[in-house]
Each structure stands twice: as C-alpha cells, then as structure tokens.
Amino acid sequence: MGWIGETMDSIKSLQIRQVLTQAVSLGMIVTSALIIWKALMCITGSESPVVVVLSGSMEPGFKRGDILFLHMSKEPIRAGEIVVFNVDGREIPIVHRVIKVHERQDTGEVDVLTKGDNNYGDDRLLYAHGQLWLQRHHIMGRAVGFLPYVGWVTIIMTEKPIIKGREIPIVHRVIKVHERQDTGEVDVLTKGDNNYGDDRLLYAHGQLWLQRHHIMGRAVGFLPYVGWVTIIMTEKPIIKYILIGALGLLVITSKD
C-alpha cells in the first residue's frame, strides 16, 4: 500500500509544467523513433529495412530471432545473395539464398531460384502453384548485415496462438445447445448476430459442434472503443515496432 500511496502522492505533487515537459519529451522520443525508421526506409530503399528471422531454414547462418538489415538497390541480383521475397498468397516474407540466376539479354529482367541453406531441396515447393522462378518484383531486398538474438522480442510478441490452428478467438452467440443426459457434455452451435449463416464454415474441417473445451469464456460486460489500441497494434505492426523503439530510446536516453 505504501508504494501505491507514494506513487499517488508523487503524481499529485507534479506541477502542470513538469507534466507538459514529460509529455513533450515522450513525444520527442516517439517522433525521433519514427524519423529513424523513415530515414532507414529512405537510405535502404526497402519497405521494411529490418526483418526478424522466423524459421530455422538458414541455420547455422541465421537462427530464429536474429535481426537482418535489408538493402534494396538497383544493382542486379546475383547467385549467392540472401534475398527477402514475398510469394503470392503467402503473408510472411521468406529469407533465402539465391542459387540460380537467368538474366535476359534485352530487358534485363531476371529469373531467380532460391533455397534455404538448411533445407534439402530448392524453394519451388514454397512458390505459388506452378511458379518456377522468382522475378524482381517478388524480391523485397537483400540482407546486408545482422544482429543476433534481438528479434526474440518480436517472435514472443507475435507467436502466442490461443486456439490451435486458428489464432484469433471468435466472439459469437450460441444458437443451439444439446446437453447429454448421462455425461452432461454439451454440443453447441454458434452464429454471429450480424452474419447470415451459422458458424459451421468457421469451424475446423468436418466439425459440426463446439464442445466445452473449445469455449474460452462467455462475455459478461463490455467497454466500447478501448480495444482499438490492440487492433491497431496487431494490424499495423510498424506502430508496434515504433513503440518498442521508443521504449528502447527511453531506456537509453533517460539519465534522470
């Protein structure tokens, strides 16, 4: 209780001027983090100048949790370079090494094949169906340097699956219940109030009913709008990175 009381007292005793100074300096930190991020984007010419390695396919070179710095220059892509690419229909960019290059005589366009150092075969299985080569527009940048371990913060923040196979829990109304005579187990069917049909399409393949263990809780009350902070944080990861960067800067710059 003493600690909370002290904190309350110290908050009360703060002058308006001090509070303003604090707010301004916090604003400075956030904006400077933003400036650094944007400056990196300009210098490297890459949409996301820093990526975190998520899989072990490039071990022992890059391990899970290492941070890579990307650079997107006009220079042509050559075999041996480690590139970050997006495949149509896949959300997460992949960091792998180029093993084959075919550059056109007339247009200068390239066909590129990649492979993870730690994988047995090349990446054609990862590409979109029927795709044999990566083109220039698939490639987001090439890796130029790296920092070990720093990316673990991000991995821990993003990888906390709540329901197996589906990351985001669903909040819907129960429309049908069948409770067993003997065991008391229930079969439940749900539907979103604003949806036309019931939720069977959302369930796992072939699943007709929810059982008790699927249900995490029931809604008992609510506050409007407050959750937007979380939605913004999850849907716009850049803001999350900026906040993390700001906190880091706060640690570095706060001397007193």
Place this chain on the structure above:
Amino acid sequence: MHSFGYRANALLTFAVTILALMCAMASFSDNLSHPSPSSSVQVLNVNWFQKQPNGNDEVSLTLNISADLQSLFTWNTKQVFVFLAAEYETPKNSLNQISLWDGIIASKEHAKFWTHTSNKYRFIDQGSNLRGKEFNLTLHWHVMPKTGKMFADKLVMSGYHLPKEYR
C-alpha cells in the same frame, strides 16, 4: 534519486551501450583483414548431356574442387558459405548463374579442403544453348560474421567447354 530502479536503469543503459559499441567495433575490424583465398576446379567427366522433353538442355558433371579459404576467417567470422556456380551467356540471357555445389565452412580448420563430387543442383539451361558452350566456373564465398556486415567475393576460373554433341 538514487533508488534501486534508477541504478538498475543506469547499469542496463551502460551495458547495452557498451555491447552495441563492441558489436560495431567487431564489425568494423573485419575491414582490416585482407584475405587471399585460392582455388582450382577440374571437370573430370561429363556424366551425361541431353535435351529434356520440354526443350531445355541438361548436363551432369563430375567435379574436383579444391580451395584454401583459411585467410577469410577472423575472430568475428561465424561461418563461410562457399559455392561453385557455372556462369555463361546465351543469346536470350545476358547472364546465367547456376549453382552446382555449395558448402558451409564452420571453422578455420575446415577451410582448406578438396572434394570430388557430381553437381549437387541440376545444371539446366533456359533453352537449348549448351552444346559446345564455353562457361566460367566461379567460386563465390559469403562471409557471415558473428555480428555486423556480411561481405562476399569471388574467384573466376574461365576456359571450360561443354561437349559439342549430346551423350
């Protein structure tokens, strides 16, 4: 003012700053070494050479690769990724690079090696241009540091020919 939290914060800040500085210095120190690697590659045999049903030429080679990359290793080197690529020009493509063999060298002790191998990745052209083709074999290496900037270099060996007929 001199609470535990304040001191812990100061200590953490100092530690992180020093660590960042050491990483930067380690990365910078890589610029000071001047490596002088050497390598030689022989094509011992053309195992087979044919045109695939889809019209692309494919060839299988047996190679003897020897190299001495010991001078690439410094105290900030985690590993060296080394690969041998066939490089040639065709009427359609101004550059074709096809990786034939690669390896990861984890320590200086293993950096002087020779290996006798057939090509690990398939040597397939985009089209049918490989008969009698002159090509370069280039040994590329990519040095992955423990932290900091990665760098790469290569050694071009020219004057290799593919046979004039399929076999």
